[in-house]
Amino acid sequence: MQLEELRTEGGKVKLPSFEYLRARSMEEAWALHSEAGGDALYLSGGHSVVPSMALRLQAPSRLIDISQIAELRGVSVAEGALRIGAMTRHAEVLADPLIAHHAPLLSQAAPHVAHPAIRNRGTIGGNLALADPASEFPAAVLALRAEIEANGPDGRRLIAADDFFLDLYETALAPGELLTAIHVPLPPESRLFGFDEIARRRGDYAMVGVAAQADVAGGVIAGASVTLFSVGFTPVRARAAEQALDGAPLSPESIARAQAALAQDLDPPDDPGFPPERRLQLARVLLGRVLSRMEPVK
């Protein structure tokens, strides 16, 4: 509804001007997005879009509020997979019993995502679509070998997590396409999981983080999935470390081999505050700790 400018905005949070529109359906969202010619952003929890605008680091001309779209909601199990709607808030990820049972890496990652009040508002879909390389959930979905459900005018598709995170803040989502859900294959009861991160303070961006899962069959590891975050442009699958684990018993020796193999997996960018070799060193330490504490879901 259009109203005259009755009052000036006198506030302290000083976003640049934009047009705010609420989409009731995916179709409406796509149309509103396409109409803006690439200068629109979807708004779900808003916890990355709003601060960057408040700091005037970006100024899209249009924000499309997608929080009312029904397809983005809910957590359910169907067809051998857990479906987590994109609008599921971090606090819901933390508390949801289905997620705890079938995708425990997400439950374990959630307490590390910022702070309680942020978790009350931020959504897992928004978090994955942003693809911050220091963020916990992208690494967790990668380790879980999840699929990302995307919906666009050309239809619905499932994108393997391995194919989703392309580069620094770049995902496989096409312009205007909506990230609608995460599909996690249901794990066997015996699967082991481990998640941890090293951060200066509680809730800070991790200096390095690890998410891992593995099955143990006949005393040896099969299908190890090891992901690190805050080590590169994207969350990184540590394939050499995985190979070092697969086929061996989970033991100090195999863990040490996996730690050593990380040098092949990681090439952290130069950061004036924290040199790449230190990051690799921390990654090794943390990988060792996470692997040695892997547990099945209780």
Added chain:
Amino acid sequence: MKHLLSTTVNGEQVQEAVSPRTSLADFLREDMGLTGTHLGCEMGACGACLVLMDGAPVHACLVLAVQAEGCTVETIEGLTETGAAADLQARFHDRNALQCGYCTNGMLMSAQALLAANPDPSRDEIRDALSGNYCRCTGYEAIVDAIAATASDRAGRSETKTEAAQ
């Protein structure tokens, strides 16, 4: 272009024209005159602007006012009027768990939510619940003490009477 926002603030139905770029914090402070919600970092890092939105603490600096459509919002003023946090406020007072008072709103919001979810938190759990609330003055210990004491009171384990109970 302004939007007509319908929301409930501290139990009152509110209809106001707001600009999309107005944050919920500024809407509350400037339009509603509810200046107990403070702004410290404008990016969700300090916790001074926490309000309860549909019962859960959120950063009013990171929520656009237009996003509060159809929601219930409670601020420190509302909690004070209903007396919902009176015992917590009294324990903060007893323990001198505030100095300049700028973080206090956010601390109370985090504490109120923690105690609702976990009536018997450990000191570590209390500190964890405050992990996004910055206080430059107190060093946090008094705040942790005050929250622990409130939990004790609410569980009927009170050794010392609070002023609110008197």
Added chain:
Amino acid sequence: MTLHIGQSARRENARRHLAGRGRFVSDLTLPRMLHAVFVRSPMARGRILEIDTSEASACPGVVRIFTAPELNVRCTPWVGTLGHFAGMQSPPMNILAEEEVLWTGHPVAMILARSRAEAEDAAELVMLDIEDAEPVTDGAAALRPGAPLANPAARDNLCYEAVLETADVDAAFVGAAHVVETSMTFGRHTAVTLEPRAVIADFDASSGALTVHHGTQTPYQFQDVYARHFGLSEGKVRVIAPDVGGSFGMKLHVYNEEMGAVAASLILGRPVRYVADRLESFLSDIHARDHIVKGRMALDADGTILAMEVDDLTQVGAVSAYPRTSAAEGNQVIRLMGAPYRMPDYRGRLSVAFQNKVQTSQYRAVGHPIACAVTEALVERAAEATELDPFEIRARNLIADDAYPHVSATGYQFEKLSHQACLAKLHEMMDPEALRAEHASLRKQGIHRGFGIASFVEITNPGAAFYGVGGARISAQDGAVVRMMPSGDIHCAISVTEQGQGTETIIAQVVADQLGVTPERVSVTTGDTATTPSGGATWACRGAGIGGETALRAGRRLRDRILTLAGALVQADPASLRLENGAVVDGSGAARITLEEIGRIATYRPDTLPDGIDHSLTVAHHFAPTGYPFDFTNGIQGSLVEVDVETGLVRILKHWIVEDCGRIINPLLVDEQIRGGVVQGLGPAFFEECQYDADGQLTNGSLADYLVPMACEMPDIEIAHIETPTGDTILGAKGVGEAGTAAAGAAAMNAVNDALRPFGARLTQTPMTPLRILDALDAAREERTDP
């Protein structure tokens, strides 16, 4: 009757904050108010070629855009030097950069608009053409001959230098059995008050009156500054400091932006609000520390300290702060070195260097954390060299509790301190033998814990010796007006100010005791130059010591006035009467007349009083400390940490402090001052650092990247007190605001180094980040394998 001094009274004004009824400058909206936004230099050093504001001026809501020529003419420049710092230089400063930009964030244009957001919209359209020049970022390089100038208006990059020495310092080192050395670096950090700097300047052209609502500790100082620099009579300038969301020294300096708000209001005749955002706070609030110190200590064979020699280089930005200067911290660093110890000889050198960064200046515990950390690191090394226990080496060297008055090697006069009692008490609290045993057993499990201790001396209750002698118009005295209302309730208007530390509460306690009432009957007004008497206000720990004494003396004068009046009313010798429980009582303790009755008669029926009797129930009193130039408090802190030697992360497990602040007026508030102070010491020891790159860019200007201490990382803090009142005042309070900050970092660094001792690693730089800890461990490893 029970005295209220010494009781843990709760703060009445805390109730408002708990109810969301705080009233901060940023909460205030005035009619016709404009919002100010500053366009800032994106580079640390450069020459302004052009500022094009044409497009910005056309933005909706924009009322005016100022650049230096239109704004600076309203204001006379300010110069941050003090007369008693011989040879000190600092170029004049004005509101907006004129030709040269001197630090990243230096304001170059000021936009005034109907709203903050609209002003920001316009700011994006101001076109700046600045020719960048090589910035001076490294103070040591800046002092080499031929170095480029950080500030082209300065003679060179040396802002100030000083040497302090005793006659026999060289001989002491020559004859020493042990000489230990260190070289330490103390990072820049900043105050990060949760409420940023905020000001609303409101010039009313019709009356010629300027009212400034200003979140500051020192309203009287700003009344003087605004009057002088804007050519107004002092009587036309009113400064109101309402609730202030933290200050810690940061909000008592003169800043370009506040001066700009006043200038703009004078020109436009409208209220002008400026509230810093968080990035601006990091770019423009004063920073603290930034010292590089080389130190050594000479000891005899049994571990007695003979002498210290230190060389402090402090890097202060492109100009010295006004009016307190940026040299005061370094001056205090070289004077506080070795202060707790019976050390006969000393040499301290200070060099203060200009650089292209924002100014450093006074922040909580000015100079103390540096002097303490260097001294206590050297004592720790001395303990290693002499194979003495850390408690034992301090026991041998601390000034004995019965050896006062004592004059330190740096010339400080100590009236009476209690180092030995504090050391003994800390030993009892920490039980170091048990800690040692526990640590030894944990080491076998790969858990590396350590503890460290640090003795300290804190300067409080400054008289004119701090600034006044140097020509600065910074009040050394404080004033109080105490009056009895017709109801018999008491009101005190006082110049010391409140930022949440409990000033108003302790003043009420002190006044209540003088007048025989409960503190609930005493209301206190602070922070408004129009309604309170002029004074120094709150800084350098003077609120309780000087403010409290002022209130006490004012209260006693009112008491005498009331008793005289009561004597006439009840036909008794005033000397036989006293005030108790809200009434005048006689020698037997019987109530003769209530304060309420006296108030009623004096106000409504003065006709019934004897002719000529003074029935004015208001007294004013001003007090300035005499005797010692300032007071000193003392204490000792202990820290317990666990270092993860694989990741470099440190957990702070526990902190202890024994403190002697003289007479304790309110134990509850004193303890919380100490806790907050300790955490402000631990923050920069482990987390806080304003990081700059080689181009002078601040690279962590947000609360996501600048790490403040948060609840999960901070320990519980156990506190004990020794109480040695000063004899300089009736009250005997010395002050406690900075004690916690003074030694927390020193104790923590000694604790980390204790934990790292088996690895041969040692930290000498703050903050002690994981990277620096890992680097120290690697360096020690290399040293071992490659001797």
Added chain:
Amino acid sequence: MKLDGEQFLNADPQTVWTALFDRDVLAGAIPGCESLDQLSATEFAAVVKLKIGPVSARFKGDVELSDIVPGQSCTLSGKGSGGIAGFAKGAAQVTLTPEAGGTRLCYDADVAVGGKLASLGNRLIGATAQKLTDAFFANLSDALTPPEEARSA
């Protein structure tokens, strides 16, 4: 911030050299380049829009080639002002060495960012600078690779 790297290009050094001075090739290689106007043989005026996750800024500035040793090496430098967001500048020393089947291009760059971008974006400046540098030389490589080979590669 220092960045270095190398890239094998499927063209002889003279072709690479010519491409480096070609407005169209440069415009295609500079990530986010919106316009590039040639001012002289070695100077260009550029408008570049960068969007990296939650940060986007439009820079106006110039690109210059200097220290020219024809066919062998030069310095490619650029600086741009992003208005209130700050500024970015960088210089890369580029060296071309003939190799079997093409040219080895080595670069040694120094990149600096100032203002708000430096103060707020520090966590990602290293990664961003590297990504943009990589992208520039990858784009250059694409421009020098005949379309057929690009498909089969």
